[in-house]
Amino acid sequence: MEKLLNIKNLQVTVADNEAEDASKEILKGIDLQVNKGEIHVVLGPNGSGKSTLMNAIMGHPKYEIAGGSLEFEGEDLTELKTFERARKGIFLSFQTPEEIPGITVENMIRTAKQAVTGENIKVVKFRRELKAAMKELQMDESYAQRYMNVGFSGGEKKRNEILQMLMLQPKLALLDETDSGLDVDAIQIVSNGVKKFHNEDNACLIITHNTRILKQLNVDKVHVLMQGKIVAEGGPELIEKIDKEGFGFLQGAE
Amino acid sequence: MNKEIFSEIPMRTWNWLGVNEATVDKDLLVESQKLDIDIEADHHEKMVVEYRKESYGIVNISIGENASLKLTQLQLMPEERNHANEVNIVLEKKARLQLVAVETGAKSFASKVNIILKGDKSQADVSVLYFGDGDRSLDMNYVLDFQGRKTVGNLEVYGGLMGESQKIFRGTLDFKQGSKQAKGYEKENVVVLSKGVRNRSVPIMLSGEDDVVGNHAVSSGKINEDKLHYLMSRGLSPAEARKLVLEAAFNPVLELIEDEVLRQEIDSYIKERLENE
Amino acid sequence: MAQEKTYIEDIERTLYDIKNVDKSKYKSQSGLTEDIIRDISARKNDPEWMLEFRLKSLEVYNQLSLPNWGPDLSELNMDEIVTYVQPDAKMTGSWDEVPEDIKDTFDRLGIPEAEQTSLAGVGAQYDSEVVYHSIQEDLVKQGVIYTDMETALHEHEEIVRDHFMKLVPPKDHKFAALHGAVWSGGSFVYVPEGVHVEIPLQSYFRLNAAGAGQFEHTLIIVEKNASLHFIEGCSAPKYNVTNLHAGCVELFVNDGARLRYSTIENWSRNMMNLNTKRAVVGKDGVIEWVSGSFGSHVSMLYPCSVLKGENAKCEFTGVTFASKGQNLDTGASVIHCAPHTSANISTRTISKAGGKATYRSAVKVTKNAPYAKCSVNCESLMLDDISRSDTLPTMDIEGDEADIGHEATIGRISDEAIFYLMSRGISEDEARSMIVRGFVEPIAKELPLEYAVEMNNLVNIELEGTMG
Incomplete structure (x- = not known):
């Protein structure tokens, strides 16, 4: 199997807002490999470092890699800027997507697609694809002309994230609580979107609190993150166990 | 009459608006009641300043590192008197100020408040209540000067105007270069109750620093008709309903006054004036 | 030599x-x-x-x-x-x-x-x-x-x-x-x-x-x-x-x-x-x-609108971009002189490279203008810390039937917004200029197409060399 993402002993710190010149270690040595065709899930209580992991992979400037390695398709990511990582084929679906006034959804996705593919994107063909993808996600067509996430409900923002994923076709999709704040129907739509996206040439790394979304997907591996460390790993059976018992049984794992 | 410029806005605008400066009678500024206060580092104080007969008062305060002060200033001058007062406050590192100012008295008054957020992470929360009726004239000039990093300043103003009263409220958020990651917020809500009112607002925001977040908002309008209608449908007279709505509007400031007796006094003072409308 | x-x-x-x-x-x-x-x-x-x-x-x-x-x-x-x-x-x-x-x-x-x-x-x-x-x-x-x-x-x-x-x-x-x-x-x-x-x-x-x-x-x-x-x-x-x-x-x-x-x-x-x-x-x-x-x-x-007849309206949309060596003091004024007059003022100002942008306005509601309505929204964007951006609006309202609102914000391009765009493969420079173009979009969309293009070009010219 082809290795897509390879993380070894990753340590990540974030600048501490309260104390000057001090930083806090959030990830304390993470190992994680994701291969093409796989779906991985990261579970863990609030503040365990799940979002930090996503942001570190995407290269958020606030997070600093203090040790370990981070490779994508055998190439070191740590020196690459966020947009360079995106152009390599990494996509992050944000937990709280930014509102960007004045930039329409269509304009944004077309600009991004051009940047990622390095090709000039033909308007007519693009529009057709966009329309189809929006229909898939049960988004009203008029949203293509609205400003990025401005005035969108929580659920609409999340759908807009999945729309971008479908349009940009990344190799690795990082989904940071894409299902949070969604009602049952919306979860169905989003997980259908993920299902449609996923194939043997790409991979997903999913953070979630809600295990319902996972029922639709064939999860290959589950990692449980607590206090910056992976404390348990296993197959989809782990999801059910945590669903029933919570994280309590893992407290002794450390 | 012999007039003198008492306060000015930090940046001038069209003269025809009449808001560039406040002038007061020279005689008013002759005798002042002056108060100098130093809050030492790590100390926490509460103070109440009341104006009931003094024509002119000055309060100078410095708040040391990690110290805090809650200052409640009440201007309850008799109706026939004129009044002026000023407050100057400097905050050191991580110092905190809570200022509650009630400007309800005097025939004609001018007040100026200058707060310097000098130390990093210092914070000032300022709440102002003003009320004008009859032919009173109210003139206020509040400045929050952001100098330190990560400073926070909030200015919330609640006003009510009726009769033929005239009011000018100037509120300035001034972000100096270097005040990185400072946050400033200013809001003025005015409820206007009669036709004869003249209501002027000058919310100023100055910035020489990009890494700041500044917001200001002013709204001025008549009392919410839906609310009035709702209350009247419960049997309240129009006057009673208005009183209640206005009281609710002033509550964010009134509830910050800890002294029950004082709070009652202000509350009934405003109520009484609403009755005489 | x-x-x-x-x-x-x-x-x-x-x-x-x-x-x-x-x-x-x-x-x-x-x-x-x-x-x-x-x-x-x-x-x-x-x-x-x-x-x-x-x-x-x-x-x-x-x-x-x-x-x-x-x-x-x-x-x-x-x-x-x-x-x-x-x-x-x-x-x-x-x-x-x-x-x-x-x-x-x-x-x-x-x-x-x-x-x-x-x-x-x-x-x-x-x-x-x-x-x-x-x-x-x-x-x-x-x-x-x-x-x-x-x-x-x-x-x-x-x-x-x-x-x-x-x-x-x-x-x-x-x-x-x-x-x-x-x-x-x-x-x-x-x-x-x-x-x-x-x-x-x-x-x-x-x-x-x-x-x-x-x-x-x-x-x-x-x-x-x-x-x-x-x-x-x-x-x-x-x-x-x-x-x-x-x-x-x-x-x-x-x-x-x-x-x-x-x-x-x-x-x-x-x-x-x-x-x-x-x-x-x-x-x-x-x-x-x-x-x-x-x-x-x-x-x-400061274009001025005198709303003299009943129900007269004013819409003002403005953008000001002050760069090096510029002191651009712009804004608008509205005088409401008749009942039911209304005005909407919406402005965007940008300052960079030591430029100084000031938004200045006056809204006057006279006694003859009951039920006047006016809403002002002004947003300022600063692209560095050597520039200035000042906002100085004045409202002068007589009577008790006016409905006046004013909102202003000041700040810089948010790092999070740049990160978001970069995560979609857009370079940092392009992300910044996209955000600036988005910032002036409410004005650009009011212009006929070719003038909107001209304005975007002017914005791009202004942004050249400052980014990255």
Whole structure:
């Protein structure tokens, strides 16, 4: 199997807002490999470092890699800027997507697609694809002309994230609580979107609190993150166990 | 009459608006009641300043590192008197100020408040209540000067105007270069109750620093008709309903006054004036 | 020999910066005296009342002092300004008759091309005089008049006399008085009752001569239930001496009429732009301002709307971009004088590289304007910490039936927004400029397409070299 993402002993710190010149270690040595065709899930209580992991992979400037390695398709990511990582084929679906006034959804996705593919994107063909993808996600067509996430409900923002994923076709999709704040129907739509996206040439790394979304997907591996460390790993059976018992049984794992 | 410029806005605008400066009678500024206060580092104080007969008062305060002060200033001058007062406050590192100012008295008054957020992470929360009726004239000039990093300043103003009263409220958020990651917020809500009112607002925001977040908002309008209608449908007279709505509007400031007796006094003072409308 | 270092003194604005050799036919002496004014008036063959008006304005000018607020104007020395520069060209209705160098200038600015594709009429002023004017035949048939002010003064003397500087009287401020004394050129538009001019008219003002002033007067009358979109463009090449622009725009929007007045201003960085614009709006009438301020060294520009008739409306949309060496003091004012009048003011200001942008406004609600409504929204973006951005609005409200709201924000581009765009593969520079373009989008979308493109180009020019 082809290795897509390879993380070894990753340590990540974030600048501490309260104390000057001090930083806090959030990830304390993470190992994680994701291969093409796989779906991985990261579970863990609030503040365990799940979002930090996503942001570190995407290269958020606030997070600093203090040790370990981070490779994508055998190439070191740590020196690459966020947009360079995106152009390599990494996509992050944000937990709280930014509102960007004045930039329409269509304009944004077309600009991004051009940047990622390095090709000039033909308007007519693009529009057709966009329309189809929006229909898939049960988004009203008029949203293509609205400003990025401005005035969108929580659920609409999340759908807009999945729309971008479908349009940009990344190799690795990082989904940071894409299902949070969604009602049952919306979860169905989003997980259908993920299902449609996923194939043997790409991979997903999913953070979630809600295990319902996972029922639709064939999860290959589950990692449980607590206090910056992976404390348990296993197959989809782990999801059910945590669903029933919570994280309590893992407290002794450390 | 012999007039003198008492306060000015930090940046001038069209003269025809009449808001560039406040002038007061020279005689008013002759005798002042002056108060100098130093809050030492790590100390926490509460103070109440009341104006009931003094024509002119000055309060100078410095708040040391990690110290805090809650200052409640009440201007309850008799109706026939004129009044002026000023407050100057400097905050050191991580110092905190809570200022509650009630400007309800005097025939004609001018007040100026200058707060310097000098130390990093210092914070000032300022709440102002003003009320004008009859032919009173109210003139206020509040400045929050952001100098330190990560400073926070909030200015919330609640006003009510009726009769033929005239009011000018100037509120300035001034972000100096270097005040990185400072946050400033200013809001003025005015409820206007009669036709004869003249209501002027000058919310100023100055910035020489990009890494700041500044917001200001002013709204001025008549009392919410839906609310009035709702209350009247419960049997309240129009006057009673208005009183209640206005009281609710002033509550964010009134509830910050800890002294029950004082709070009652202000509350009934405003109520009484609403009755005489 | 010491190697001379090349400094990039200003941004690349080649298109606007190509200057022509000064081939003017006549130039007044610099400075401002009664003789100069008599001379200008005689050369323009003014009616007697206009000469008197000019002389009276000069008197007022000499009595008034500079404003004691706003940007510092001490760099302006009126004794050095040439107030009248007559190009060596006659007013014509055919581009072929315009002298080559002048025509080339307007070609580069795309004026004759726009005339073919998207305008119903064009006026082109070069220094102090209008050199070209045209209007579509069918509009003429409907009684629309679009011509230069000098022609209007002679052919429609009564209308001009009834309106000229009635909205902006010379005593309004020092530069209004100056304008009254030395005005020259500009456009006159008259739209008769019920006529809708569907395609915009555009006047373009080009100041080529160094050290000169441009004082064009624009007078527009839109009669009852008529409508018009008027576009004003202006630019000048850069010189090392101060140029002065003190134009005056007077707009009369009658009952039920609608006027949109759009401006893309791109004066060079040696220009003092002290312009006065005012509109009076009748019952059910609408004035819409779209105003882009990019150029000039110092600007003071606050289009004023007097809402005189019941239910009159004002929409103001403005963007100001202040860069190195610029102090752009812009904004708007609205006077509500009748019941149920309403106004919406929405502005965006950007400052960078030491530029200073000020938003200044006044909203006045008189006792005669119950149920007035006004909402102001102004957002400021700072691109670095050596620039300034100031916001100074004033509201002056009488009566108890007005509903007035004002909101303003100030800040910089959020790091999180940049990260979000970068996570989609967009480079950091592109992400920043996308956000800035998005920031001015509410204004760009109010402009006809080609002008929106021009504005985006101006934004891009401004952003070049600052990013990354």
